[in-house]
Amino acid sequence: MRKAKAYGARLGIPVELRPVVAALQRFTAATAIQSMELWLQLDLTMPQFAALHVIWRMGPISGRQLAAHFGVSPAAVVKVCDRLEARGYIERVRDTIDRRVQWFQITRHGAAVFQQLVALKREHLRPALKNLPPDDREKLASMLNTLADQIEALHAT
Numbered sequence: 001m002r003k004a005k006a007y008g009a010r011l012g013i014p015v016e017l018r019p020v021v022a023a024l025q026r027f028t029a030a031t032a033i034q035s036m037e038l039w040l041q042l043d044l045t046m047p048q049f050a051a052l053h054v055i056w057r058m059g060p061i062s063g064r065q066l067a068a069h070f071g072v073s074p075a076a077v078v079k080v081c082d083r084l085e086a087r088g089y090i091e092r093v094r095d096t097i098d099r100r101v102q103w104f105q106i107t108r109h110g111a112a113v114f115q116q117l118v119a120l121k122r123e124h125l126r127p128a129l130k131n132l133p134p135d136d137r138e139k140l141a142s143m144l145n146t147l148a149d150q151i152e153a154l155h156a157t
Helices: 002-010 015-042 046-058 063-070 074-086 108-130 134-156
Strands: 090-094 102-106
Touching: 015 108, 046 063, 046 074, 046 102, 046 108, 063 074, 063 102, 074 090
Parallel strands: none
Antiparallel strands: 090 102
């Protein structure tokens, strides 16, 4: 316990937030272990995975939109997407109106990555969540949604 307190202090985490941060780190570690094998099989860099995730989540997206999302140049996005396309995770589709525009969209192979990740998380979370009393599940959902709203608001500015 003493090491955890010292760790929080070294990171500059305010004392009143340390128990929450520690609990979130513990939760993240507990759920990450199950998906580690899949991560190793994917052999994707973080920029590749991040781009794949945005394309999966947002649907077809242009290279300029993807670059703006990450705050990088379109050329940087093209290099990442070239690798994802070569591995069969995404495909390029020309715009039917403006032939200069290409859309990146997820392939079945790319979508399968997220289906596997979601299934792994669901497989491990479902029994744990079922063991919580209904009121606790409601409170947890509310708190996590509030936290996500706060994080999204920070990124929107």
